Amino acid sequence: MSRRVLVTGIGVVSSLGFGRGEFWGNLVAGKSGVGPVEAFDTSSLGRSNAAEVRGFRPRDFLTAAEARRTGRCGAMTLAAARMAWEDAALPARHVKPERVSVVLGTTMGEALVIEQLDHAWIHDGPEAVDDRLVTRYGAALLPINVARAFGARGVTLALPAACAAGNYAIGFASDLIRSGRADVVITGSAETLQQLQYSGFVRLGAVAPERCQPFDLNRQGLILGEGAGVLVVESEEHAVRRGAAALAEVGGYGLACDAYHITRPHPEAEGTISAIRRALDATGITPDDVSLVNAHGTATKANDQAEARALREVFGPRRLPVTANKSMIGHAMGASSAIEAVACIMSVVEDACPPTMGYETPDPECPIDVVTEPTKMTVDVVLNTALAFGGYDSVQVFGKPGKLPHPRDVKRLPS
C-alpha cells in the first residue's frame, strides 16, 4: 500500500502569534518575535534575548483538566493540536479512533516541570518533591495528552530528535499513513524556553547578543525561541471521502547522521547532502523541481556554511530561493522544524516566501540565494531542512496538491 499524504489542518503557537493566519501574516511581513527574556533572570549570563511566546494562557485553549495534566510544553502542544484539528474540520464521527495516531517530537519536553521538581529537591530535600508533578514529566505525555483530547487510539509516539524533531515526527507520521497503519495523524513538535537550557547554549558560546542573522557574514550566533507546530495529516482517500480541502501534500523525507560531533555539523556536510538527495528520491523528484528551500539557518557559522555547502552541492549554481525563518522566530529547538513546516505549507498555499531578516552582507562561504524581501512566487515544491544536535540531518518535502508524483510510482530506494 502506498498512499498520498495530505495536510488538512495547521496549528501553531509561536513568538509571532497563535494560529496559521496570525503567524503567517507576521512572518511574511518580516516581523521579529525576538526581545528581552521575560520568563527568567538572565543578568549573570551576558545574553538576554530570545523569541518567547508571550501571552500564552493554557486555559484559552485547554479544559481545566487538560491544563492540570500538562506543563507549558504539553499545553502549547495541545493548543496547537486543537487549532490544527479545528482547521482540518475533523468532526469525531468521521474518524475511527484506532485509525488516528499521534506522533510528536521535542528536544527536552517539559523542561519547566523538571526544573520545578529539581529546585524543590535542591532547596527543601527529597520529601519536598511533589508526586503530582512527577506524572507531568516525560516526553511520552506529549502525544498521550493529545490522543486523549481527540479520541485517538492508534499509535501514540514521541520522537525526541532535538532540533530536527518536527521533521522526524512528520516523516514518521506520513509513513504510518502511506503504509496503511493510520488514516489520520496529528503530528508536529514543541519546546519551551527554560533557564538551564538557555544558560547551556550561552555556555556553548552559541547565542547571539541581539539578533539572528542566518547566512550573513557578520552573524553572531543563534537566538533561542519556543513554541509548537502541529499538523493534521491524512490519507488522500480519507480526505476525499469527507470532502476536506488539502493545504499541501507531504512528500518524502531523508534522514542521515553525520556520526561526527555531538553539537557541530560535519564541515563537508556529507550527511546533509545525503539527506537532501534521499528526500528528493523518496518523493520521486529532481533538484530542478524544487521551488524553495526553508533552511535550518541557525546563524551559527558552522551550521550556515555546512548547510549552504550542501545546498550548493545538490542544486548547483541555479538561483534557488532560500529563506530562513529563525531570523524572526529564533531557534525554537525541538519545535523549530514543525513551526518551519507550517511556514513551508503556508508558502505552498499562498505562493509566497517570507523574508530572511538581518541578511545584510553575503558570506562568500554561503553561496546561496537568500530571500530578503517578502516575495510572491510560485511554490510547487518546498524543502524543509533541519540539522540537529547529535549530527542529525533531516529534510522533508512538501508540495502543492497534485504536483508531486504519486507515492506508488516512486521507486523504492536502492538497498
Next chain:
Amino acid sequence: MHPLDITGVGVVTPLGVGIDAFVAGLREGRDGFTTSPDTFDAKPYEGACVGEVRGFEPGKYLGDKGLRTLDRLTKLLLVATRLAAVDAGIKKDGQYLSLSPRRVGLCASTAYGSLEAITELDRVAVLEDARYLNPAKFPNTVINSAAGYASIWEDLRALNVTVSNGNTGPLDAILCAGMYLGAGAADAILVGGAEALSEALYLAFRRLGVLREQHGGANGIRLGEGAALFALQPPEVAAVRGARRVARIVGYGTSFEPPESEVLMVHPSSVAIGQAIRAALDDAGWDASSVDLVVSSASGLPDFDRAERTSIDAVIGTEVPIAAPKLVLGESLGAASALGLASGLAWIGALSDGGPIPLGPASLRGETRAEAERVICTAVGFYGTAAAVAFTRGTS
C-alpha cells in the same frame, strides 16, 4: 509488518554484560537486585533495593578515552550498541566487516534518559552559578544525546532515532525501524532501549509510593536499568550478507485507552493491552493457540499486573506460560521491553545451545516448552498505552 530478522544481540543487564553472562544469570535463576547500589547513595532511602548493572566498567568494552563527560545512560547504550554490532557480524575491532556505515542506523528507546544530567547541572546552576555549567556536559541534557553519541562511537551514518515513549518505547522502536527498513532507508538498524538508574529517577518513583520496599511482600516495583539492542534487517537484506538469524520479528500491535476520569493520569487498561496483543497476532498471522510463551510486562503493581493477566488470558488463553523478566531484572522503563525481548530469546534457547532454559523465578505461570518457538512480548505504559511484538525462532 514486513518480517525483520534479528541478526545480532547486545545486552547490558543487572545479570551481567553480554549474552553469555546474561543467559547464565537467567539459567541459574539469579536476580540482579542490590541494596547497596553504585549509582546513588541509598542510605537516606530506607530499604532501597534496585536492579543495577553493578560494577559496570564501560572502559573494558570501549577503551578509556572520551568517557569522562558521558553520562551513565550513554555508556550503557554505547556498550550494548557495540556488542550488538559485533554479534551481528557487522563490525569487528571497530571496523565494518559487512555493510556500509551509511546504511546502518540506530533506533533506541529511553524514557527518562536525560534526567541524571539535568539534575546534576541544575545543582550547579542553583547552588553555584549558571556561569559554571560545564558545557561538555550540557549535551547530556538532551533526550537523544545517547543515541547521537552512539552514532559517533560506532560510525552509524544512516538514520538515528530516539523513541521516548515510556514503557512501550523499545517495542515502538521496532515499529519505527520496520518502517524505515521497509522504505529502504537503511540495510540494518540497531534497535532497542536503554535506561540508567540515578538518584533522581529513584526519588521520583519513591515519591509516587510505588516501590516494593515501601510496601513489603510482592507488591510494588523494583526499579532497574540496562540496555538491550538488536540488529534488525529485512530477511532478504540479511540473506545477502549471509547473516545468522537469531529470531524473526513478525508482528507488532499497539493501542491506547485513556482513563474515564479526565483528571486521572496513571491508568492500566486491559482493553488496550488486549487490543495490542490481538493486533500483534493479526499482524503476524498467528493463531492465538500457537503462542508458546508470553513475556509480560508484569512488575509488581497489582492493578497493572491484573489488567495484563486478564488480557493475556482472554486473548491468548489460560494455558500459555507467562514470564515476567522484571521480577529478576527490575522495572527499567524505557529499556524494559528490550530486556524482555532479550529474555524471551534466551528462554526459548535462541541465545545459547541446548534448547530452552527454565523461567525460574521469572515464571508467573508454567514453564518454557521444549519446542518453544513463538513468543509474544508485551509492554504496558503507565498512562493507558500498550504494545506487543510477536517473534519466532521459526521462519513463519
